[in-house]
Amino acid sequence: MGTVLAVGCALLAVPAGASAAPVNLATASPFVVLGGSAVTNTGPSVLNGELGVWPGTALTGFGIATLNGAVHANDAVAQQAQADLTNAYGVAAGQPLTSDLSGTDLGGLLLTPGAYRFTSSAQLTGTLTLDAQNNPDAQFVFQIGSALTTASVSRVNLVGAATPCNVYWQIGTSATLGTGTAFQGNLMAAASISLNNAATVQGRLLASSGQISLINNVIDASMCPGTSSAPPEPPVTPEPPVTPLPPTGLTAPGSAPGSPTAPGAGGTRTVTRNGTAVWTRTPPRAVSGQPACAAGFTATIRGRQIERVVYRLDGRVVRGASKSPFRLFVRGLPGRHKVTARVTFKDATPARTLTLGYRACASVALRPTYGPARFTG
Structure with a gap:
């Protein structure tokens, strides 16, 4: 039966x-x-x-x-x-x-x-x-x-x-x-x-x-005996402050001597912090006759100067990406879950962790938690 x-x-x-x-x-x-x-x-x-x-x-x-x-x-x-x-x-x-x-x-x-x-x-x-x-x-x-x-x-x-x-x-x-x-x-x-x-x-x-x-x-297989677990994400070491080099008298137009945005030829170190990262995601939908809770949704990281994204689902590494598009397909799993994305940048922008929570209903609907992503340094 x-x-x-x-x-x-x-x-x-x-x-x-x-x-x-x-x-x-x-x-x-x-x-x-x-x-x-x-x-x-x-x-x-x-x-x-x-x-x-x-x-x-x-x-x-x-x-x-x-x-x-x-x-x-x-x-x-x-x-x-x-x-x-x-x-x-x-x-x-x-x-x-x-x-x-x-x-x-x-x-x-x-x-x-x-x-x-x-x-x-x-x-x-x-x-x-x-x-x-x-x-x-x-x-x-x-x-x-x-x-x-x-x-x-x-x-x-x-x-x-x-x-x-x-x-x-x-x-x-x-x-x-x-x-x-x-x-x-x-x-x-x-x-x-x-x-x-x-x-x-x-x-x-x-x-x-x-x-x-x-x-x-x-x-x-990290949940199984005898299998090495994924190592924890290493802590991020704060970047030391940038100390301008002594000015040489050569500056870029509109830049003061010793400015951190002055070019290297002017005797200062060029530092940019233009990296950005935000979540975008598709709404859940049924695929090939499967209910939305089985289909899941796609989460994408978009921004500037992104060098690498490491995704975790409920604390476990599930994907690493080093080139665009930075996408993760999230399966519809019962209960509440948390997806995090650790983003590092090509310039001096500090690394960021974006967090996305979602809840799969007990019946047929998968409802990602909509709202702004949360940033932690």
């Missing part, structure tokens, strides 16, 4: 069966991204955990990414992690079956702890809900014979004390996450993993033999 959640989405409940056993990632646990042949990145992705590759050596495109963890390129640490991944993959594949979901779209299902099998490929369109029934140790294992694919703006929703740390996707070939997908759990693919633009993962991406491809994604 169907079950209706507070967000207004009808779900098909699958009867509970035997509970799945824990899957131990061992030394692969610190990694949020571990590839076999290579790992590539396009755009300002954020990795809250370690990055590695073995037996390949290529880690490309991470110059503009935010890496909150160690990097292991074809070293002994990555090699051992791959060995432990192979063991964990086998444990997941050997779990006693709770239910065979072959031919069923994961979207719209409400699943309780257990092991679920797809003899070939699996598809997620819409929202999959995993209910741990108030047991934070409950395990979910998905045994997928070939490929896993998610449609754009699909999501995995965890309720009843479920945690992404205890969700395992054992995939026979490859996984592809669609644009804007909000995924949860540990993806363990025998071949490759590809994420489209703005897809996010609360969990890990672990590929045994193939390549992992990222495009402007956030991969976060």
Whole structure:
């Protein structure tokens, strides 16, 4: 019989069966991204955990990414992690079956702890809900014979004390996450993993033999034991006052000798503090039949002289950007939340932190808090 959640989405409940056993990632646990042949990145992705590759050596495109963890390129640490991944993959594949979901779209299902099998490929369109029934140790294992694919703006929703740390996707070939997908759990693919633009993962991406491809994604396992947490934002050191150099008699037209705006040729230091930064944001709206609370909204930082923006959602780094447009897509999550943007400037303007609060309704509306952004130095 169907079950209706507070967000207004009808779900098909699958009867509970035997509970799945824990899957131990061992030394692969610190990694949020571990590839076999290579790992590539396009755009300002954020990795809250370690990055590695073995037996390949290529880690490309991470110059503009935010890496909150160690990097292991074809070293002994990555090699051992791959060995432990192979063991964990086998444990997941050997779990006693709770239910065979072959031919069923994961979207719209409400699943309780257990092991679920797809003899070939699996598809997620819409929202999959995993209910741990108030047991934070409950395990979910998905045994997928070939490929896993998610449609754009699909999501995995965890309720009843479920945690992404205890969700395992054992995939026979490859996984592809669609644009804007909000995924949860540990993806363990025998071949490759590809994420489209703005897809996010609360969990890990672990590929045994193939390549992992990222495009402007956030991969976060900092909530899981064994994973390095994102380091706190370093404090901003106040800039010392600018002391004009002794005047030489040469000044710019309209400038007094020793003025802080006089050119360097005039014997003074040129200092500008013209940086500005303000929030703009789109109103929430439904996308592809999803309610507004599932669609979220886009927040953008606009201004002058902006050098870099680091976004945090409820205190956790979710994106870094070093060139315009400085945008962040915010998913519709239940309850009250706070998005902050730490903005640094190309000139001498002091760094600023902008704060935006929003509240997602329990039904279908996402209501960002409108009003002026708050600045803190």
